[in-house]
Amino acid sequence: MASTRFESSVTSVSWIPSEAIAGLSRIPFEMGITHYDQPPPDQIVDLEELRRTDRFREANELRAFIEVEDERIVGHGHLGQGHIGATTVRVGPAAIRFPAVHLPDIRPEPEVTASSVRFVQTVGGRMGLPTPRPVRHKPFVQFWPSLAWTTLALTLKVDGSSTHELVGASPFPRHWIYDHEGRLVEKSGVVDFATWFNDSFGDRTPWGTSDSPAVVAAVESALERQLSASIMHGGAKPKIRTIASGEALVEQGAPGTEVYLILDGIIAVEVDGDPVAEIGPGAVVGERAALEGGTRTATLRATTRARVAEVPPDGLSTDDLDTLAATHRREGDVAPNVIDQG
Known part of the structure; x- marks a missing residue:
């Protein structure tokens, strides 16, 4: 009996959003010497074009x-790879691209069971531009930039289905996850x-x-993405607030009409x-x-440190x-997964 081959994939794309950098490190971004990144597309069509x-x-x-042959796994293997971009630095009219340093991709031996194979892959690197600075760990002075990476897992099953997982990632920058059809599915x-x-x-x-x-x-x-653009770029500059883990952004029953865009963090x-x-x-x-x-219908509480953009509703x-x-559930509605958000 001929074997059947099943393929699948999961892809992460790492990028630097605006408002993601604090302190003196913002200066080269604000001066236009280097740049934040535009959000990646919702659908990946050509990954190499995005890199280029x-x-x-x-x-x-x-x-x-x-x-798979007769419901048994008889072969398996990796087909993917890591892709590293570059950092563009502008000095006056000149633009210089510094290729990033691509560290070796890490691929542990796949975990094989009777019904599935789990693949894991870590990809990452660092900018090719030195950033000497003091740090709080040995050697207390770091010459090169810190590393950015993601660790993904992909499980293929004998019936041809697959699941994926973001196992680990560097704390910076932002990482977006795309499924085997190139659709943005997680962040x-x-x-x-x-x-x-x-x-x-x-x-x-x-x-x-x-x-x-x-x-x-x-x-x-898609509507939230459209509103996000209006909040950040449509009129009056939004107020950026930092919310500590455990702190309430708004309390149920309290007065208020401001609208919030979550920039970072998880809100319950x-x-x-x-x-x-x-x-x-x-x-x-x-x-x-x-x-x-103007009365809040839910409490919004940070479960991690969070940052939000606050605007009055007039400009929306x-x-x-x-x-x-x-699309948000009113109290007493029975539609699952649709919630009232303040």
Whole structure:
């Protein structure tokens, strides 16, 4: 009997969003010497084209296959690879591209069972531009930039189905996850530039002795993406707020009409003291109070350190806010996975 070959993939794309860098490290970005990245597309069509046009810092393309004969796995292997971008530095009219340093891809031996094979791949590297600085660990002075990476897992099953997982990732930059059809399906929920800047080198990386766990958030809707652009670039400059882990952004029953865009971190939605959902970067919240009398209908509490952009509702489309509110569950609704967000 001839064997059947099943292939699948999962891909992460790492990029630097605006508002992700704090302190003096922002200066070269604000001066235009180097740049933040435009958000990657919702659908990957040509990964190499994204790399060539400087759209990401690194990409982890975990692609693999299994061969099945009579419901038995008789072969398997890796097909993917890592992709590393470059850093463009501008001095006056000149632009210089510094190719990044691509560290060896890490591929542990696949885990084979009677019904599946689990593949794991770590991809990462660092900028090719020196950034000498003091750090809090030995050797206390670091000449090269910290490392950025993702560790992905892909499990292929004998029936041809597959699942994926973001096993670990550097605390910076942002990592977006795409399924085997190239669709954006998940995001890393937390960016921690300070920890990355001070810790992510040497033994504190997968090329040393440890990985960093990743917090994963769902992808926002197309409408939220449209509202995000209006909040950040449409009118008055938004107020950027930092919320400590455990702190409430808004309290149920409190007055308020501001609308919030989550820039980073994970926010729990609580109704009558009970958590009903968690939301992450890209989510737009607070529209119910803005539309319906200025009283918060849910508590929004940070479960990690979070940053939000706050704007009054005046500069946003009422129709868009109405549509967004219609997708969030009103108290007493029975539609699953649709929640009221303040």
